[in-house]
Amino acid sequence: MPDVEIRGAYKKFGSNVVLNGIDLDIQQGELLTLLGPSGCGKTTTLNVIAGFLDIDQGEVYIKGKKMNKVPPYKRDLGMVFQTYSLFPHMTVYENLNFGLSLHKVEKAERKRRIAYAMELVKMVGLEGRYPREMSGGQRQRVAIARALVVQPKLLLLDEPLSNLDAKLRHELRIEIKRLQKELGVTTIFVTHDQEEALSLSDRIVVMNKGNIEQIGTPGEIYQHPKTEFVFHFIGKSTRMDGVVKSIDRQSIQVQTQTGLQVSADPNNIMGEDRRLQAGDEVKLYIRPEKISLHMAADQPSLDNAHKGMITQMNYLGSAWEVEVSLSGEAIQSLCPAVNPAWSVGSEVYAGWQSPDMMLIKK
Ligand SMILES: Nc1ncnc2c1ncn2[C@@H]1O[C@H](COP(=O)(O)OP(=O)(O)OP(=O)(O)O)[C@@H](O)[C@H]1O
Ligand SMILES: [Mg+2]
Known part of the structure; x- marks a missing residue:
């Protein structure tokens, strides 16, 4: 009881x-x-x-x-x-x-x-x-x-x-x-x-x-x-808007307004209406600590990796807050450490896993 x-x-x-x-x-x-x-x-x-x-x-x-x-x-x-x-x-x-x-x-x-x-x-x-x-x-x-x-x-x-x-x-x-x-x-x-x-x-x-x-x-x-x-209400996030290109049991392919192709997980749909189909407009959310930054495109363990440019770097003591522009999409990343050669204007690859992204129908 x-x-x-x-x-x-x-x-x-x-x-x-x-x-x-x-x-x-x-x-x-x-x-x-x-x-x-x-x-x-x-x-x-x-x-x-x-x-x-x-x-x-x-x-x-x-x-x-x-x-x-x-x-x-x-x-x-x-x-x-x-x-x-x-x-x-x-x-x-x-x-x-x-x-x-x-x-x-x-x-x-x-x-x-x-x-x-x-x-x-x-x-x-x-x-x-x-x-x-x-x-x-x-x-x-x-x-x-x-x-x-x-x-x-x-x-x-x-x-x-x-x-x-x-x-x-x-x-x-x-x-x-x-x-x-x-x-x-x-x-x-x-x-x-x-x-x-x-x-x-x-x-x-x-x-x-x-x-x-x-x-x-x-x-x-x-x-x-x-x-x-x-x-x-809990935690920070970056938002992207896009359109569902295809969906099956394993993955959802979304094209963002700026043209990025991203893959998301069908288990991560939020809200009342969780049935999505091709053509639906969606909002995508990802938390900063889920985005890792790399020197090279070749990240076999990540199912999303995109080339971008650093637009801002803030030192927080225990971590770095880095803003990266991915073909016009501003993404916030929280990294425990950064490459010492990086500064605003550096070219980097931002990567994350599909299950780390949440989505909701617009
Ligand atoms: N005695 C009261 N008479 C009229 N309205 C009240 C009274 N007590 C609370 N309210 C209203 O009820 C709502 C909820 O108030 P409550 O105090 O439970 O909020 P809270 O979640 O504790 O907010 P906070 O984080 O600001 O303390 C508010 O809109 C408040 O204005
Ligand atoms: Mg109160």
Whole structure:
């Protein structure tokens, strides 16, 4: 039985449909992320699970029990809100103690649990501080400790890292993952950061305008996006437009607007209508890291290789971002290393494999 089940959740604010009948199962011990652009309904979904918001239609179950109309404090969960949620007039210790006293936990046990939670988030020694006397990262750690200290069955984290700088985000992300696995607590993590979702999650739910576009493991979402929206939301890509010349079970031959002949894989058609035939106009997408650059045309292992010219080179430290023009088609490539002789104007061959290209009917 799933830990959390959402069935046909529908929610309207005025005439604005914010959840359009979503279905979702969350398994015991799983770390599930809700990923999507601003306003797609992530916080609303979390609030519905937490019980801060009623749905107009549908059901929510936690551990098999129907939760509609059950107040938040009876749902046995810990939550970190999108905006800072510590009580400003309480010390760190008092912030952690607050929930425990509501739950009528006995004093010695409270002390023990607070000490343990402070250790988990590496904040031992700062118990006497007020929120204003701490950095953003420290406050977020305390907020996480406060959610954990009540030993919830379910942990709900709404963009807990969004106000932090890149380095601290990365550090805390790793810590949240470690903590979550150590405690085995079922967790729903909200983010609009694709890298965060890919690195943290057991499964990702991609949301768009109150609908679920796709649910899958990070690998499934990245390698096999079902819709154009999911493909664009996760990762970068180059787009080419073309016309299907021929199609069979093994391959699709497409001619691009600029005259390139490319071959694609029939398993990689996205969208609702996946039946293609010769003459159909399509959009082709390929991710930069799938395009390799070579000195010679002769690349027997690649089923697409085209001569081009480098039009831009950007050094990123761990890789190079290279733009190549293939008979007028601007292609982005991400290479771990480049030939030292290459510069803007150099002639190169860009290659990729058919299964690395996604296509969708126009
Ligand atoms: N109390 C409310 N009254 C009216 N509209 C609301 C209310 N709460 C949210 N909305 C609307 O519902 C939609 C979804 O909001 P929600 O907060 O779930 O988005 P989100 O995915 O969490 O976005 P963000 O990434 O910006 O936090 C938005 O269009 C928002 O304006
Ligand atoms: Mg939100």
